[in-house]
Amino acid sequence: MNSLTSAAKGRDARIQPLPDFAARLAREIQGEVLFDAASRGRYSTDASIYQITPVGVVIPRHQDDLATALEIARGEGIPVLPRGGGTSQCGQTVGEALVIDASRHLNGVVSFDKEARTVVVEPGIVLDHLNAWLKPHGLWFPVDVSTSAQCTLGGMAGNNSCGSRSIHYGNMVHNVQALDVLLADGEKVHLGLVDELAAGSRAARLAEQVEAIARREGERIREHYPKVLRRVAGYNLDLFDCQNPLPYEADGRANLAHLLVGSEGTLALTRQLTLKLSPLPQHKVLGVVNFPTFYQAMDLTQHIVTLSPTAVELVDQTMIALSLENPSFRPVIEKALIGKPEAVLLVEFAGENRDELLASLARLNELMADLGLPDCVVDMPEPKAQKALWDVRKAGLNIMMSMKGDGKPVSFIEDCAVPLEHLAEYTDKLTEVFHRHGTEGTWYAHASVGTLHVRPILDMRRDGAEKMRAIAEEASALVKAYKGAYSGEHGDGICRGEWVAWQFGETLNDAFREVKGLFDPDNLLNPGKIVDTPKMDDSRLFRFPGEYQRIELTPALDWSPWNVERDPLNGEQTPPGSGRDVTGGLASAVEMCNNNGHCRKFDAGTMCPSYRITRDEKHLTRGRANTLRLVLSGQLGRDGLASDEVKEALDLCVSCKGCKRDCPTGVDMARIKIEARAARVAKEGVSVRERLIGDLPRRAPVLRRLSPLVKAIDGMPWLASPLKRALGLAEERALPRVTDDYLGRARQGERPAVGDQAVKEVVLFVDTFNNYMEADNAEAAMRVLQAAGYQVILASAADRRPLCCGRTYLASGQVDRARAEAERTLAALTPHVEKGLAVVGLEPSCLLTLRDEFLGFGLGEPAKRLAEASLLFEEFLVREKDAGRLELSLEALPVSRALLHGHCHQKAFDALTPVQQVLSWIPELEVETIQSSCCGMAGSFGYEREHYEASMQMAELSLLPAVRDAEDALIVADGTSCRHQIRDGAAREARHVARVLAEALA
Template sequence: MTVKPIHFARQASPVTSPLAARLRKELRGDVLFGQADRGRYATDASIYQIMPIGVVVPRDQKDLLLALEIAQSEKAPILARGGGTSQCGQTVGEALVIDNSKWLNNVIEFDAVARTIIVEPGMVLDHLNAWLKPYGLWFPVDVSTAAQCTIGGMAGNNSCGSRSIEYGNMVHNVLAIDAVLADGTQGRFETIDAMVQTPRLQSIVERIQQIAQREHAEIIERIPKVLRRVGGYNIDVFDCQNPRAYTDDGKANLAHILVGSEGTLAYSRQIKLKLAPLPKHKVLGVINFPTFYKAMDSAQHIVKLLPVAVELVDRTMIDLSLNIAAFRPVIEKALVGSPQAILLVEFAGDDQAALVQRLAALSDLMSDLGLPGMVVDMVDANEQKALWDVRKAGLNIMMSMKGDGKPVSFIEDCAVPLEHLAAYTDKLTEVFHKYHTEGTWYAHASVGTLHVRPILDMRRDGAADMRAIAEEASALVREYKGAYSGEHGDGLCRGEWVAWQYGPRLNRAFSEIKDLFDPDNRYNPDKIVRPPKMDEKSNFRFKPGYRELPLQTKLDWSAWNVKRDPATGVETPPGTGDDLTGGLAKAVEMCNNNGHCRKFDAGTMCPSYRITKDERHVTRGRANTLRLAISGQLGDDGLASAEVKEVLDLCVSCKGCKRDCPTGVDMARIKIEARAAWAKRNGITLRDKLVAFMPRYAPVASRFGVLLSAGEKLPFIGNWVKKAIGLAPQRSSPAFKTSFLSKVSASPAKASGMEVMLFVDTFNNYMEPENARAAQQVLEAAGYHVHFNTRQGERPLCCGRTYLSAGLVEQAKEEARRTLDALMPFVERGVPIVGLEPSCLLSLRDEFLNYGYGEEARRLANNAFLFEEFLVRERKADRLKLDLKPLPSNKAMVHGHCHQKAFDAFRPVPEILKWIPDLDVSVIESSCCGMAGSFGYEHEHYEASLAMAELSLLPAIRKAEKGTIFVADGTSCRHQIQDGTEETPLHAARVLAMALQQ
């Protein structure tokens, strides 16, 4: 599904050039020439950073053509960009970047019978396949970045995907490209006999045919005879004597010279694709290997069973996956013991029984190879998808290593014949050891392409080691007659190796082709032809002299400050509190720019990007801005800069990135530091103070709840007050009620001896006491002696989260200290701490650990549970008995709070509701509700808040059957649902209490 973004105005940067002035005057789309905007487009998923001239985000094809025309007249170089996921530096350069991903993502033409489709270059692969699914079709070049990469980028890189052994690469699946040349010539590049050949296009066709005929011997001799080779230009398309040439019905296709050209020859504005029928069934066999070598050596035998995919996951990736909450349960199901590598072998077809037989044949083969009982069969579609999601996240999982040493992409796509795969990987591992490092391995064992990344420190000696390793790896590739560039293209890191791979004659031929299409070198200059050295340090993200500004952090970031011994390559984590500032910088740098946060499928991340499709408002864009800011590239203000405040403006601290980002970028936590820096320099507003200090004045406000509610109901007074302090008048204000904790005391001791501490937060104490009352009823009915977080004459305990939202970290720490002091006696006795509000209770498991309170905080975190988590735990331990009766309504729909999802604490909610007899429970597949504490109440964020809710949550509730019970544990979520639908959602505790009363 293609989501159309809403537009939020931005402050225009000063006009810096005639090019910027013309573009801004004549285009309807965004024209971005500010330092921060350019900085966000200066990187992709590679190790490089080059500041572009400016950025254009065209609104439609007319805008695009106008931008190209203006750039031509101003002699500006052009760089096309989609998802910005290129790993070799293809989409960075000193040029005018044109971002196709926001608006140029439409289906232009579709023919289900012919199985073809024409799309714009910004169409995301997963969106395309979702669009095609009702027709039983898909585009089968299924790359791991399918959730964020665009068709234009895939064509530019000649992408391949996990199932290329069955379906081929992009060049085998692109039928035609509507493109614009640097001189403004437009045309459809397709089979030569079908082309409308203007004089300009005719001269190109004739000249390329002459070059291909002249270089026939070199093409046969030099172009590697492996499926995975994407370096240089596809000149063999026009070598009619070459049986390996890519043809359509025996006819050369000029579009195929553009595929893999990385935008250096023409600007692709529409692309015609060949589609394939969706396989009706799939099965997966996961082979566990005791050694990496055995896995590699077995691949050549496995492919004889004709699988559609054979994918590798090595021990490093297994271990990292086990440390990621979202992936741990998935990867555990695939393991037999402690393998050093696993291979995912997929079979697909229309006959399920036949596929199961092929799984049995796979097990027989592995027994013959000495590995009986080492194949885990996965026939269930959901289990298969979950494991493929882990494999697809391979790059990001590898990049989740903390510290300066990171897996670096530069030799990762070398492809060798399968019979040499084991020997190649063995020798390459020896090379890594020679330079005191290890390599991480994953990817396409079926076609001899393994994504291997040596772990290097690019801040220090990494560049020298990169060069040395590349030279030795290239010698091995040549020895085994492989391809140095096997999937991810050339870009900046492999461009210089094009001449090495193809020799001087073909390299000169590539230069001729480039000059034929683009004589002024304006389209993505210095890629493929006449590229810089791979280790040109001025192009690196971490350039010589890179440093962070002095930072005074409020939280403990030492866990990110992993140290690496340059002599041995061994990395040692520091002790708690060691170099907090360096740890913050490294936490920001965990973002590898792969763009997983730009996805739109199930999950939370990233709600602000989903509604804007703006690089400012996505985790990657924020991380890049923060990195630029703390390294002084945006001035001396660091975290307190206006640029940082701008990119964090729509961040709702949902913590979706904490869970969904495979590299572990925790933007909500980083935002606390940025807010604290801003508050220290600029102070905070009255509105911020009203939110931050709510736990302090709530006892007084609760005594005057009736008067406050009366004022709210008088539109003139209520709206005037809201506008005066910056709140949205459309919002209904939370109503203060009599405090629950002021009227309650600990329940009588139970014969069972079971105890629990009910941690009643500010919201459920003063605004929705009925939730706390229901939780008490349920816990007591289950036989628990219930304690409460209050003492005579003292203000109730508080998690301190409201202070964090205003950047008042010291006040939040004080609340945490007070809470720890009060709760530790219960923790010492093993009494569970149970909470109702996810954002509050989970602060005890997250933020409390960042304050430097050491073992006390860790012990509390391990003993703190959300209400539903506690009930599920107790029932599994056979300690919980509840006599629940059917409810008048037999349907319930559940919305998960973002923090519940981030901490894998949501699944217990629908689970406990299913204990109620005859209740049909379903989960609303939703991202953030958009309210996010005070965010949705703020005047300037009201529109964004509603837009987030309208993505899926509110429409799902409006479509529900009458009488459905809506369940949402978050206070903010309930308010958003009530404001947006006039339905009254309930906390799960209230639903259980209702079932008790029935």
């Protein structure tokens, strides 16, 4: 197949190719076979600027599936493209081929030899997961790339990945001992040290042929291969040149596996990898060197590396500024800064002796003073602070991509590597190139080895491709002048493939074709990569080609903050024109996803709970964003947000807002889901279940009178089960019961009197759930606030109906009714806000709606002022105590241990820390926070019949096991849904922090 021509034809993911091929795959393998338009669309992109719709996708369940899929594809003449995390930045993992995704099932540890320090793994295992498995043994795999939470070892071998500490540990090729592969004809072959291969075997014959090519081209190899560590272009023929032994290998013995490292899946399919391991460093210290100018940072790196650090990583001014805008990263980066530096270098020392490392840190301070920059180093000797800062650095790419607007930092020259003595001059001249073309570059990454990830800011919808070509040609001339490497880390793929011949010359390029022919004579393995590649600026392959259009739609929410233009030279972002420009803003919000796959992580943060239980690309923030982008650009039909593809992709989204915080580019899938639900409701109307959910706050008084009846029905399964089925509710759940009306009682004078000492005022926003279902929480909050000396105002609307945030309407797609509730609530609270009073709430999802969704209704400055005045109960207490206005006398509780579960929205708004703080005020109480993602209840999600099983799976990931294991602990959870899930899943009562504090009042 001609990948260029058919890629252009196959851009529309609706085209359904080769049904017989798909049917045979489905019959003969046990894994998944995905040939539907949406799935193919989700696999048409990686973290690059390219998009090519694949023929189909296979997710093998075991090794036999891998071999069978290859056999069937070979028989049909269909190319095969192996894929791991899909995080490649040059287009290696996109193509018109059968994509084989090994990440879901082929991800195990096959064997481990602690004494030999080796491990055998399947290609789909994620680096962080492997290192977590190895940690108890005191070992790790040290090629620590920034995407370690989501990249797979197979993909790392395919790209010859490097990582932050390559100056000490080398690249991937230096740490792979052997590979077990499937050749293109299906033969299973073990590739290892050439002198240990069985005589006459297929592997031995291949080795002989490769060595013959290397001998023949030895002179040109020594002339054209760059002499820098970071050199990953082409095939590794230099490793078979006897006069050019492999660095980091004491004996320099040729290893046939090393030819396939960096081959991008073009020579064989990897079944297993044998990896060399390193001792896990016992101690690390970090020095953050602040530089007044970027040039100084680059110029002085060559002196810093003489101290033998394990890493020297750059963070530039742009990345610093963007990190300061991110609520997750801001407190971390602030601690690393001295004044307003143009750049900082993270200099790490690691080893067994902490005192020696501290001495190295002291030498770094002395060196910088000798170089004319005294007092420019922030010492970070403690692991917690180091990890937090490294997490920011590892998110560097995504932070850079968080720029709003059509102009984005584009990857195509970012991995050029030059010798350190030329680094400052190279970066200076390259900056001049950018300026000549009216743009600016963002810089970060591996200063220690002369590889700086630089991305010019280009708009690929307009003149980006033209500028990309011009900048690449000028950059390549600089690289050649400084005897550097054009591909220094992230491989060739599409964006750098055409430069392989430029780097090595036509004769060596022909030798690469010869190597490709030895392993894959029919050109079926990831064709069009490394040899015979397309042009980097062929617009037919772009994710955003010149003809890219967004469909017309009228969003329900205000998306104008996303619809901005950026001046690349000064970084300013401004809305285009004036007024509420929302149509483009919604699409821009979706397009914030750069496909880097940060959401694929499992063991940190809250994102993404549905992916954690399914490991399905469809139920991933990235997969959803890709689906939405294809829909909003008309590539998946013309139904827009109301399409079945969108409904399926968002089906398991629990609106946890984990992506709002954890996604460094700020993809807000919870808000986007509101738009999608609204579009679906506009198309199909509101179902009975959705109407019941949405109207819950309005119907609560009636439901209160029916509470005895509801209780009786729940006690009669023969009646309750069919009723729940008819309503679409899970039979396993008890029907929600409305049993109280706290505000009603308060208005009748049952509210406790306020003492004469009260001189301070605060507004208590009592939400539907804490008013009608768990009034004990509202009463407890009132007691605590009064005990602290506050006059508590229970705000109400003119119609005396309790205020409502409208969240139940938002969850059911009734945005207009939610907006009406917001306007009503805003009218009631604005007079208090204008007096300077805080509005305090108890339920995170409700109170934080005032800070989030209210801003999306286009309600202007009053909504912004309310958002600024709205605080969760514990946030208010911490603020007042820090200001010296709060005194609260607390006594020890009968229990000495508390287990805290954070509501997802608390985590998304960094509001869990205040809960931990107020609990610490209780004497003799030890507080432990459960490291959990979403509880799985998520409002009505866990009550819905079709979602009950997924709801419980999410809870069982970490929350429920932790609760069951803590029989002697007090369980604290502020979220109504969370408390209900804990009760249903672990038969334990969880309490709101207000109740805990009230019980501890002296």
